[in-house]
Structure formats: C-alpha cells, structure tokens
Amino acid sequence: MAEQYSIGGFFIDLSRNQITQNNQSQIIAPKALAVLTYLAENQGKVVSHDALLENVWQGTVVSPNTLQRSIAQLRKALGDDGKVQVYIKTHAKQGYSLECDVRWHDNIESPPLNAAQENIVDTPTMSETNALAMSEDNTQSKAQHHSHDKDQSKSATTTDNAKPSKLTVMPLFTLFGIIILAYIGYQYLMPQPPSKLSFGELRLLTTTDNKEFASIYSPDGQYVVFHRYSAVFCRNNIWAKNTKTQQETQLTKDFDSYGSHSFSTDGNQLVFIQTGGCSKPEPDNQCYKLMSLDFHKALQAPQSAKVLVECKNSEIKFPKWLNNDDIALFQKLSNRWKLTRYSVSANKTTDIYEIDEGNLIYYDYSPEDELLAVISSHKDGQYYIEILKPDGRLISSNRIEYPKEIAKFKRIYPNFSPLKEQLIFSTGRQLFTLSFDGQVTNISLPLDQSMGQPQFHPDGKRMLVIKGHYDSDIVSLPLSQLTSSPLVSSQPNTAQIENAQIVQSSAQTQSLTSSDYSVIERSTYGEDSAKLQPNGELIAYQSDRSGEEQLWITDGKSSQQLTDFPMDTYIYGMDWAADGQSLLVNANDVLIQVSLDSTQTIFPLEYPVFQLFQWDSKNNRAVVLIRIQEVLTFAELNLTHLETRTINDKDINWALKSENGQLVYADKMGRFWRPGPVEDQRIEALDGQEAEKQRFVINDNVIYGINKQNQLWSYGLNEDKFDILADLPSNVDYLTDIDNSQLLMSIRVSARKDVAELTIKQ
Incomplete structure (x- = not known):
C-alpha cells in the first residue's frame, strides 16, 4: 500500500503521521490516519462501523466511541463541517464514506509536491518569481534582437545568436540588484511569523487513584510540586516528586482547601492560598489566607504552613513570588479584581494594576524577563493582554485576536513560554501560543483528552500539563x-x-x-x-x-x-x-x-x-x-x-x-x-x-x-x-x-x- 496520497487539497503522509495543506502540517494519531486510509481505499463506498473497527483495531476490543473520536479528529484536521460533511460523510446506522477523489503516490523516495503545490503547480515562490522575471527580461531582449536581425537580412542562415552588448547587459544587472534589494527589504519590513513549538513524548508523572493538579516545577527543575485531592476527605494536600529518583513526598501536614502555589526565586519557600479556617470569619464571606511553607523542611517531614495574610472581606488568588520578598496576587473587592503586591518583610500590600471599566482575569510572571502578563476584559467586551513591570509600569496593551478555533467568549489562562514574547495556553484538547501583541497561533498537537495548566520547565525543553478523564x-x-x-x-x-x-x-x-x-x-x-x-x-x-x-x-x-x-x-x-x-x-x-x-x-x-x-x-x-x-x-x-x-x-x-x-x-x-x-x-x-x-x-x-x-x-x-x-x-x-x-x-x-x-x- 502506498504511504502517501492526496484528497482534495490535503497531502497525507503515513510515514510521518502528517496531514499537510498550504505548507502547514498537522500530526495526527496513527489510528485516526488508519481510519482515513481505509476510507480512502474504499472511496465513495459506505464502510460500516464494524469493518472500520475490525481493520483498524485488529485483535483489539474497543468501543464505537473510539471510532467516533477518530472521525471527529479527522474532520477537524480536514476543516470539515459535521453538518455539511464535505470529506467524510456519516450514514446513519450504516457507517462512513470518503466523498473526495483520492490520488495515490507510490514513490516515497521522491515525494510529490505538497498539497498546495499540487493544486497550483505553476505557482512560484518569491525568489523563483524574481528569477523568472530576470529570465523573461533576457528572453524578451533576445527575441527583439533576433527580430531586428531578420529585418536587416531575411536571407541570413547563421545559427549563432547575436550577443548582447555591454550597454544591454548592464541595465539588466542593475534591475536584478534592485529586485534583490527590494525583496530583502520586503522580508525585513514584513512581520515575521512567530516561532512554533513542536512536542514529542508525553509521559505521566502521577498515576494514583486520586486527582493530581496545579503542578509546577521547582526553580532548579529537580522537583514537580502538585496538589493531590482525596475524594474521601474532599480536601487536598501538597506533594513533591523528585524528577530524578521518582520519589514522592507529602509536604503539608493536614488536608485542607489549598489553591495554586508558587516558589520563591531561591526555591526555599512555597506560597499558596488556603480557603477557610480563619479566626472569627465574617458571616457573609468565605475566608482566604496567604500561606507559606519551608520547602526543604517539608521534604524531610510534612509541615504546617505559616499564615502571612488573612483576608475576611476580600478574596485573593494566584499568588506568584517576584524577584524579591514580594508576592504578587489577585485581590477582589466589590466584584472587581486588581493585581497587588504583598511585601513579606514590611507586611504591607500595594496596588500594581487595575482597570476602571472592565476586570482582570488572569496573569503570569516571568522571573527571567521580570515581566507580568495580565489578561483582562475591557469596557468594549473584548479581551486584552497587558505587559507590565512589577512596579506597575505598563509596557503594552493589545487586544487578543481570537482565531476561529476559539469561541468568542472563551476565557484563556496563558503562561510564559521559552519562545520570545510568547505565552502558551490550553482550551482543552488544543494548545495555542499568545504573543505580546495579541496574536494567537494554534500548535498542532493531536490530543485525545483535555489537557490544561501548561507550565514550562526552567530549561524550556519540557512542559507540565494536567491530563484528566471523567x-x-x-x-x-x-x-x-x-x-x-x-x-x-x-x-x-x-x-x-x-x-x-x-x-x-x-x-x-x-x-x-x-x-x-x-x-x-x-x-x-x-x-x-x-x-x-x-x-x-x-x-x-x-x-x-x-x-x-x-x-x-x-x-x-x-x-x-x-x-x-x-x-x-x-x-x-x-x-x-x-x-x-x-x-x-x-x-x-x-x-x-x-x-x-x-x-x-x-x-x-x-x-x-x-x-x-x-x-x-x-x-x-x-x-x-x-x-x-x-x-x-x-x-x-x-x-x-x-x-x-x-x-x-x-x-x-x-x-x-x-x-x-x-x-x-x-x-x-x-x-x-x-x-x-x-x-x-x-x-x-x-x-x-x-x-x-x-x-x-x-x-x-x-x-x-x-x-x-x-x-x-x-x-x-x-x-x-x-x-x-x-x-x-x-x-x-x-x-x-x-x-x-x-x-x-x-x-x-x-x-x-x-x-x-x-x-x-x-
């Protein structure tokens, strides 16, 4: 069987598990591609569910839901609409059919043009266009010269082409130089596409019967710290896992309602939010406490956390340790969120950023760049990304341009990535990057389950996600x-x-x-x-x-x-x-x-x-x-x-x-x-x-x-x-x-x- 074929404007390469269109490739799960290939081999015919399950999952017992998820993934990759069904058509209670013509490519050693080039074979690239223009100029000049010679002497029979003079060649070289300079200037002035991330292996770090979430790396990258939720107690504890020895250690002594956490830059302290447990709580409000934990002591034996701040009339969340003894966090008063900074040494809180008509949604902090990235909603109802210095100086504010893959009102929670001036976030089964100027780019990554809370390792070569199944x-x-x-x-x-x-x-x-x-x-x-x-x-x-x-x-x-x-x-x-x-x-x-x-x-x-x-x-x-x-x-x-x-x-x-x-x-x-x-x-x-x-x-x-x-x-x-x-x-x-x-x-x-x-x- 050929390992490469095309349907419509898409080029499928089974050897690379890729579907390509317009030079944009997507990695697709092998089983999903096997479903597409079997449909392609039976193009135009209705293939039953049983036939697909038998041929793709040979010797493996799977549910029909597995096939439905593969079809859904293929339709997304092909840009298909479940209602119109241009490529893959559903036949109720019968099966599926591939409605597009299939072109098979047998020569793997010499692969065909990509899908875009197959559709428009004669479309040159920018550099090819410049070369083609030069060639056309030379051809036209030669044609004019031969025409002149014929007019001068119709009886001439020589096969030797007339050579252009230096006066003819020099303008051509000048024109060539102008075109090259113009092309270089065009490339320099045009906005460059953002760098892309490409992911490899996915492996689980926790595999217990409990729920693990809110994972972060320690500043040295040696530990992963996460929450472990117990359904028995309906509460969670904070744990650490040594990435080298795989040893897990319980850090907090008691089950409680702990929120997201952050490391001090030296890796000695953890800070997090605890809900409830305040002395004399207000009757109409939940209580929130900002807590700290000595990380290295907790690695030796579970510790009781220290209370830094107790809030009875306001809500706090998302604590992040800055490059000093200050802790940034969101605080809500009268249904409005603001970004504040708490000084541990001075025991004092000051405001960093808030907006008058709108609200703050999320933020992240980059210790390397000493920048805060804030996601907010403004009075126009649109979402924005603001880049700030920790002292509150606003560097930039740009509206986020949602692509069609993200719903209009979808909230996003991006974190800094190793790519320059780009953050990363998940919407469930899709990952995206967000640039400082508000541009969102899809990361091609085949996910069969939702993944959230992406957090990068300090070396930028790996990333934590939460993988769930309910x-x-x-x-x-x-x-x-x-x-x-x-x-x-x-x-x-x-x-x-x-x-x-x-x-x-x-x-x-x-x-x-x-x-x-x-x-x-x-x-x-x-x-x-x-x-x-x-x-x-x-x-x-x-x-x-x-x-x-x-x-x-x-x-x-x-x-x-x-x-x-x-x-x-x-x-x-x-x-x-x-x-x-x-x-x-x-x-x-x-x-x-x-x-x-x-x-x-x-x-x-x-x-x-x-x-x-x-x-x-x-x-x-x-x-x-x-x-x-x-x-x-x-x-x-x-x-x-x-x-x-x-x-x-x-x-x-x-x-x-x-x-x-x-x-x-x-x-x-x-x-x-x-x-x-x-x-x-x-x-x-x-x-x-x-x-x-x-x-x-x-x-x-x-x-x-x-x-x-x-x-x-x-x-x-x-x-x-x-x-x-x-x-x-x-x-x-x-x-x-x-x-x-x-x-x-x-x-x-x-x-x-x-x-x-x-x-x-x-």
Whole structure:
C-alpha cells in the first residue's frame, strides 16, 4: 500500500503521521490516519462501523466511541463541517464514506509536491518569481534582437545568436540588484511569523487513584510540586516528586482547601492560598489566607504552613513570588479584581494594576524577563493582554485576536513560554501560543483528552500539563424506592437540624445501593445533566462520548446526537421547552435553542452566559448567571426582546423557580434563599444541607437535594417541611431532574487527573 496520497487539497503522509495543506502540517494519531486510509481505499463506498473497527483495531476490543473520536479528529484536521460533511460523510446506522477523489503516490523516495503545490503547480515562490522575471527580461531582449536581425537580412542562415552588448547587459544587472534589494527589504519590513513549538513524548508523572493538579516545577527543575485531592476527605494536600529518583513526598501536614502555589526565586519557600479556617470569619464571606511553607523542611517531614495574610472581606488568588520578598496576587473587592503586591518583610500590600471599566482575569510572571502578563476584559467586551513591570509600569496593551478555533467568549489562562514574547495556553484538547501583541497561533498537537495548566520547565525543553478523564453515568431512581420519614418540620431550630443529621444511621433512614437504581445512559466518558422531556418519553443529556461535549437524546433504547458543536465546547446548563420539541442550551457562553431535528437558533445576547439554570419557554425567559464586564451577575433574561433584569449581586451556585413561581437559590456559602416581602429570606431549615457542588431540583413545590453526608433530603416550600429521605451511595454526583415517578442522577464511575510531561522537539 502506498504511504502517501492526496484528497482534495490535503497531502497525507503515513510515514510521518502528517496531514499537510498550504505548507502547514498537522500530526495526527496513527489510528485516526488508519481510519482515513481505509476510507480512502474504499472511496465513495459506505464502510460500516464494524469493518472500520475490525481493520483498524485488529485483535483489539474497543468501543464505537473510539471510532467516533477518530472521525471527529479527522474532520477537524480536514476543516470539515459535521453538518455539511464535505470529506467524510456519516450514514446513519450504516457507517462512513470518503466523498473526495483520492490520488495515490507510490514513490516515497521522491515525494510529490505538497498539497498546495499540487493544486497550483505553476505557482512560484518569491525568489523563483524574481528569477523568472530576470529570465523573461533576457528572453524578451533576445527575441527583439533576433527580430531586428531578420529585418536587416531575411536571407541570413547563421545559427549563432547575436550577443548582447555591454550597454544591454548592464541595465539588466542593475534591475536584478534592485529586485534583490527590494525583496530583502520586503522580508525585513514584513512581520515575521512567530516561532512554533513542536512536542514529542508525553509521559505521566502521577498515576494514583486520586486527582493530581496545579503542578509546577521547582526553580532548579529537580522537583514537580502538585496538589493531590482525596475524594474521601474532599480536601487536598501538597506533594513533591523528585524528577530524578521518582520519589514522592507529602509536604503539608493536614488536608485542607489549598489553591495554586508558587516558589520563591531561591526555591526555599512555597506560597499558596488556603480557603477557610480563619479566626472569627465574617458571616457573609468565605475566608482566604496567604500561606507559606519551608520547602526543604517539608521534604524531610510534612509541615504546617505559616499564615502571612488573612483576608475576611476580600478574596485573593494566584499568588506568584517576584524577584524579591514580594508576592504578587489577585485581590477582589466589590466584584472587581486588581493585581497587588504583598511585601513579606514590611507586611504591607500595594496596588500594581487595575482597570476602571472592565476586570482582570488572569496573569503570569516571568522571573527571567521580570515581566507580568495580565489578561483582562475591557469596557468594549473584548479581551486584552497587558505587559507590565512589577512596579506597575505598563509596557503594552493589545487586544487578543481570537482565531476561529476559539469561541468568542472563551476565557484563556496563558503562561510564559521559552519562545520570545510568547505565552502558551490550553482550551482543552488544543494548545495555542499568545504573543505580546495579541496574536494567537494554534500548535498542532493531536490530543485525545483535555489537557490544561501548561507550565514550562526552567530549561524550556519540557512542559507540565494536567491530563484528566471523567466517566459518569445517568441513572434513574424510582420514587417508590424512597420511604419518606419526616424528621424535621415547621422551621426547625439548630438543635433539631443537628439531630436530623444524626439519625442517618438509624432505621428511619433508608440506605440505597446501586441495585436500587437503573442505568439509563452509560459510556466510558461523561454523561450528565439528564432532563426529562415534558409530556414525552425522551431524556436529554450532555455527553462527550464522541470526543466533544454535545447534546444527546435517548428513548431508553437508542441514543441520538442532536448537536455538532466544535472542539473544546463546554456546556453549562440546558432545559426543555414546555412543549418538549426543543431545548435551550448554554454552549460556550452562548444560548442556543436546539430543535429535535437539530436545527438551531442562536440568541445574540450582549453578555456571555456563565450558567443557564432554567428556561421558561412560555414566556421565553431564562434564569442565568451572566458576565457583565467579567463580573458574575444573577439575572433573568427576556429572550424575546433580549433584555436583562438583574435579580441580585450575590455569588450564586444554583437557582430554580418552583411551579408556583417561587425563586429558590443557593449562594456560594451553601445557604438557601427565597424572595420575601421586603428582602430575600434565608431558608434556615436547610442550613447545613449544602453539598460540595450544590445542585437541587424542584417538583410539585418540593425541593430535593443532597448534603455533604450523601443524604437525599426534601423540603416542602408550602408546608416548610424538611425530610431526610435516604442515604445515597458516595459516588452520586448530582440530582439532575425529577417527576412524579423517578429521580434522575449523575453517578461517578471514575474521575482522574494526572500530572503529565510533554517534551519539546529540538
């Protein structure tokens, strides 16, 4: 079989695992290329799923999802549209076909022209154009000379061409020099394309059953420091791994809620944020502490961190040690972020940078260049990159030019790279560089899973990433399985609530196991957010089984993919229309109405939607969290007139309206609220019933939720009645929907986050 062939404007080289167009090459996974090659060998024919799996994955048992991910990767590489399907066409329940003509190239030793040159064979390069111009000048001069000779003597029969005189040759050399100088000047003045990164081997550095994340190198590159999260304690510890001996060491003594961390330039100290645990915390605010840890002592034995700053009325994050005893960090006051500098020796904080109309999103620090790169959103709604000195002097400010591969409202979190004046960031399965002047360039890298938080080694020859995999299923719990045992009613006091939680081990509380519910949707990837169709038998849910997060529906027997969103799409909320014929989905911060025939209507809202909670299709209103100048705002949207009504400025985790129109929401402190005659009233009966990731559902004016003890509870809004219904298995993540017969939940099958290292090709 030939190892090189062309389809359309693309040149495929199997020996290099490359697809090339217009001199731009992409590295593609070998199995994906094998799928493309088998389709090419059967060009124009429908190839079944089984035939592809049998021929590409010979002797290996894989799921159809593996094939779907390969098709998705090929379509991206070919610039194909899942709907139009120019190259690879999907035949429902049959298979796939390659619709383009195939040209095979047998001579590997002498490869054909690249795809661009095949399409335009006679297109010369810039230097070839100059040479061609000179050749044409000489040819024209010779033709004129011979014409003159013929006119002078038609009977001349000599074959010797007339030689040009010195007067003819000199202007030609002059013209040649002018063209060369002009070309050199053009090349010098034109902006040069940025240098590109090329990656080689990917290897895992952590492989435990826990989640590892927030990885950084020590300044000498000898250690990788990361967080290790325990699902048992719902907290994390900080660990270090020696890159030479592979030995792992626990650095912090106790599990806690630790944030991102940074090394002092000498490598002796670690600094990080701890959430909670403050003395006399403010009732309406979480507490944040800036902590430091002696790294070398912690390598000998786990240490307790030292408190540098305690913040009870403001939020802090992203600490980074500067080239002195100062620590840069983000601080939020009144929903506005600013970049500040804390002096350890003086115990004093000063402002570095903030913007009046807009907000700061992220920043990174380069010790080598002593520069800060800040990502911000301005009053025009666009994202910018600002380059600063640590004292706050602004070097440059440029709008970030998003390419088509990145969604309009996508936030990015770039870090400095070894390339001059360029940073690097991930959007999930894609890596990009960002220049100081705001230009974004895609790095060709075939990723089958999302990777985040890229951080370079001090030598610039390798890079840390977080590689994750999440597998969850959708299950149905019949309400007949629940035996309601009212434990608390009529606005209980604190003692009653505490007693209610103690009863969980008694006979009054039913313990449910996996045998009590049935699995509705299962794959080796994440299924979530299942919603029951009003007046129908369908269930809508989101899944990334095809390689990207998409909207799916099932009738319990078979599933159908409704959407074909692009790579690195994230879905944050969806809800059915009252007639059950369409859904409203929040994809990449944009609200889209998707009908059952897959047609879509996009609502051109002014602001990005962070979270969609609920859709009232009869009045065409949606309860949402939106970003106004990067400040999260709890609001109700009128989608008919594209108007926004702010509900309040609290930090909201989840919100729904009941059947009688009562709004219920949970704030970031886990407290539940509903509107009162003058101001919102806290539902005190639900104090202590919040979960780590608070979601709740409402049916027949009754709220259902799960608390930290994995207890399923209910609260009647009309009767003010609170019940503990059952103990749920520990792997239940969310309640997603309920009707009069069943409760839908998302259960966690596996959840991994690993620290991995990518080497850079030299």
